[in-house]
Amino acid sequence: GQGDKSEVLVSAAASLTDAFREIETEFESAHPDLDIVLNFAGSSTLREQILAGAPVDVFVPASESIMQPVVDDGLVGDSPMVLARNRLAIAVPIGNPALVTGLDDFADSALLIGLCAPAVPCGEFARRALARAGVVAEPDTNEPDVRSLLTKIAAGELDAGIVYESDLVAGGDGITGIPISDEFNVAATYPIAVVTNGDSPDGAALFVAFVATAQSRSILAANGFTTP
């Protein structure tokens, strides 16, 4: 951070990395007196920090369930609003060696498939999508986060997995995406809220307002998110 600018500490889910870096640049040129400090980590890690009193101004986790305990603890000013949604997609290793075509292939026990763990949002949503498609999947692994699922797909260890669309945009090397049709697709919701622990409530409010602007929405869209 620079000199006497006031800092706004934004704790954002790691999947928002690229999008929020761009938004930071835009925001800071619009508000030269404010310095956005981005804190990327897994949503639950960020939540633990806030619950332990970390001086965070804005919290943007990857699911509403992560936000809930923070709300319950009375650490959120206004009730959270929805920042963006992230739709699911099928990820396969580049070249799609197992010739996966859609959700139906997840029932093929000959394939090595991976999902996120049911307790994790991406796992919960993936299972909902599969249920909608009437597919009974037996995953070979229940990855605790999308990142490790993607790593294994990229390495060719898994023939297919269900991830977020934004993941295919960011760091998607070695991965080919296959869209999931709207009728089955489920989207994760990214809530955003001002945290009362923070030292810059005004800056926080400005930032939350800024992410709702069209400028920000186009950045989010470019990174694979859908916006409300």
Next chain:
Amino acid sequence: MSGALQARIDVGFDADFRLDVEFDVPPGTTVALLGPNGAGKSTVVAALAGLVPIDRGRVVLDGVVLVDTEQGLALPAEERQVGVVFQDYVLFPHLSVVENVAFGLVARGAGRAAARRSARNALPEFGLDGLGDRKPAELSGGEAQRVALARALVTQPALLLLDEPLAALDVTTRADLRHLLSDHLADFSGPRILITHDPTEAFLLADEIYVIENGAVTQHGSAEDIRLRPQTPYAADLAGANLLVGEASDGLVTVASHRLAIADTAASGRVLATVHPRAISLHRRQPEGSPRNTWRTAIRRVEHYGDRVRIQVGDPLRLTAEVTPRAVDALGLSVGDSVWVSIKATEISASPE
């Protein structure tokens, strides 16, 4: 400068061994501790140096109380001015010879460079020239012992504890260092305690000798005392004499049911009788003449020591006689042979136990 040492030490390891001794060493004198292996000599050193806590006792050096268990007082080792040559040297393996010798000087406040200089200057005196930069692992046994001696002596402590400091030295160096030590000891005004297994060394270097056996002092006195009137078999071995314990009455001593005539007709009760090996004669045939004690027995051992031969005879009294090689040849003595032993009554000195 005064500087006497008064020590009363009581310390035990487990139930097996207990050391309970008392010394009084005036300044400027050397006390030699002699005793069998495991008698507790090294334990005395450790206790005086502050390396082993004592159970009961009091040690005063030069008016300073080092330990007093009743007052719960025990000066830590580094605050006692005690120089120690350890039986197994305990040289610092990571330091060179010069650094080992300089260690005590640095610890006592000398500058690093000055200490090294003094240490290096002291090396020739101990026959260590040219070895200054070696590590202890690169020294021979005798060289290591000299380093240990140099390390302890250069600090000029108020009390010197020397645990078999010459045991690993060759004959020439041993004689040289014995002189060095006796010169050093003469200059050095504090008390010193020397442990040795070599009676000659003790007789040469010590003013007083303490014989320790099984944790207790069994005899102390001048070299002459020990030599002439040893009180225990160990002390007799030290003196090179034969020691017999018996019951005296009317000019006779009864030892294990064997009777010996002695000159002292007044002696009575339990006595220690000593006979010097050279006072015992051996004969092929029953001797005639003055010796009042003669009996027949067998030879158990024959040992040639250069110009003397020591012959041990068997029961009823195991005694060692010393004769010349010529006599052995003349009499044709060898192990198992039957011989006559004769001892003049005047050669047996008896003293009450």
Next chain:
Amino acid sequence: MSGALQARIDVGFDADFRLDVEFDVPPGTTVALLGPNGAGKSTVVAALAGLVPIDRGRVVLDGVVLVDTEQGLALPAEERQVGVVFQDYVLFPHLSVVENVAFGLVARGAGRAAARRSARNALPEFGLDGLGDRKPAELSGGEAQRVALARALVTQPALLLLDEPLAALDVTTRADLRHLLSDHLADFSGPRILITHDPTEAFLLADEIYVIENGAVTQHGSAEDIRLRPQTPYAADLAGANLLVGEASDGLVTVASHRLAIADTAASGRVLATVHPRAISLHRRQPEGSPRNTWRTAIRRVEHYGDRVRIQVGDPLRLTAEVTPRAVDALGLSVGDSVWVSIKATEISASPE
């Protein structure tokens, strides 16, 4: 069983020290190595045991080639049947006395329990009863040395290397273990090498003596040879004799510009002349009579050894004389006094260098 040892060893540490020696030890004989500190005796042991690689040489034991540098062959230590008593014992600190002694038996294939039993049975012989369960750190110096001795002897190796095995023992135990050792050695058919600084020990236990100085053998022969004809000052010290190096001609030896008459008129060229201390007489006034060598000098040192007194006289010839305490008292000799020295020509034996 044969079992001789033939060894030719050449090994050096840095540039400072080089050992280059050759031995031939027939089976059943004991060779004593004597020599000043740092002469290389322990290095011989390490090289024979296989703990130090040798630079050049060949060692054959009982027909088996242990090392041959020309063939690039070196049996590892564990495949040589060599028992070693190390100068500093090197007992295993984590094992009890019994386990230390049993170690070699286990290593040579005995069952764990059987080995412990034999080890425990061997302890009394070495004066170690009751110490079987102690750890080495809980032993006195002499006790530790006995464990080292027991550990090496129980395995009955084909070659025994004893590096000052009795140095830390008390007089009584030393005599006992000397006997034990000489009995053991008598039973033991292999060759053995004994290192010692004690000439008596060497003379008693060894069949042949090698004097090593500065890495080389300077003299070897029987105890008698060394005692009567020492070839170096060190050997003379060993023998307790005075050694003079001089030029002989016409029944005279010139030593440092001083002339001594000798009996052997045939001797010529450089000779080693030895004089026994007891053959040197001291007088307050110029002596008259037969001794052909008399001169006047000063007393440098007086040392009392029990029943003998050794007196060193100063220039022109530093000699040690041995006299009785009675003589010292009678003549009132003390350091610095001027005395007359006399030596009979027949008491000086001269041999070509």
Next chain:
Amino acid sequence: MRSRTPWPLVALAVAAVLLFALPLFGLLVRTPWSGLGEILGSEVARDALWLSLVTSLGATIVALILGLPLAWLLARIEFPGRALVRGLVLLPLVLPPVVGGAALLFTFGRRGLIGGPIDELTGLVLPFSTWGAVLAATFVAMPFLVITMEGALRNLDTRYEGAASTLGAGRWMVLRRVTLPLVAPSLAAGLVLTWARALGEFGATITFAGNLQGRTQTLPLAVFVALESDRDVAVALSLVMVAISLTVLVALRHRWWGAS
């Protein structure tokens, strides 16, 4: 000596202990003691506990078998590139776990350098299997054994080993009966560090072996997943790990560490 307490040292040591004890205390304060029994009795918890024990012990054993020889070589044998090998051993410590896991995938994965041939020859696929979890834990934990033992072996006086060999002990007996007992305290330290690190291993396992209950889901993985859904479960499972390691160490007290 023995009697005097060195207060400045004690003060620093107490500070060190507090650094470890206070966070534990903080954790205990926030623990949901009431629901604990139920959480710990669950199948997920039991599976994870069992797997954690298996993989951490397995990793420790493999580390011992491979790591001890390496430590011995590093300490005793002079060979070119020794410093490089020592540096290599530390890689798993400095590599971020995810990268380490990815590197393992490149090597031992189905399409990896070694994993490919292994798969073809034996049909054994390391990722997603318990073997994979053991491999990941070994990779991460073995450096502790190697580095600790190298230091200890370097410190050891080789004369004892020499004396043993003159008594007829071959290399193996010397190692077993002399070398290792003499460095026992350091070996205990190395093994404990290795085992504890393997027990706590998370990053490389998750990346390399995946997260399948009963097969690769060890306690740390279960904790991580639980953090997403039920914080109480996560804290409770963490306490299980704390309890295991404390129990093991207190139990080892006399056996291994030796009396002082």
Next chain:
Amino acid sequence: MRSRTPWPLVALAVAAVLLFALPLFGLLVRTPWSGLGEILGSEVARDALWLSLVTSLGATIVALILGLPLAWLLARIEFPGRALVRGLVLLPLVLPPVVGGAALLFTFGRRGLIGGPIDELTGLVLPFSTWGAVLAATFVAMPFLVITMEGALRNLDTRYEGAASTLGAGRWMVLRRVTLPLVAPSLAAGLVLTWARALGEFGATITFAGNLQGRTQTLPLAVFVALESDRDVAVALSLVMVAISLTVLVALRHRWWGAS
């Protein structure tokens, strides 16, 4: 002895080395060598590198100051609860990093047991500050120093220290001139393990200290972020860590480790 090469040992050791070397090789194969210069010259990379060096060195120093006394006490002084303290020291190894970080937050956070009072008294807030990153790294890395040194000190023959004290050396001089030099190889091992662990530290740091570029974002955290946006950057940054640790260890070779 010296001349014979123990082949079975060598074979096992080679297997161990391969376990470390192959993944590195796998990583090198996938490294984007062309873009490397640009990536490493970026501000993010330079900040992270600098911070990593500062925090890992800082943590090593703090671990030395606090951990060495603790190791000494554990090795030398008999006190009740010693085994418990030793167990406590291992906590950071077995606690999942996120839980460890959370425990640190409970304790040293603004609302924590200690953090609250500290904040009120000094205004110093540890989380989200470089000091916090040092604290997290210390918490995680110090156990290695403590456990390694305890083992080494237990192995040490105390007679040398006794001899030094008879020569007049006080406790401090004995420590500095006798004890530590005698355990130098183990101390080197302990310090290297500590430093490497601190350098690679990720979980507790991201939880406790946050992930703020230039303040708490060390190399492993930067790798984590890079994984979300550009894998090439992540691999490149990982290689930086590998390079640093190899460089340091190869450089330390003679100075510290001592010739064998």
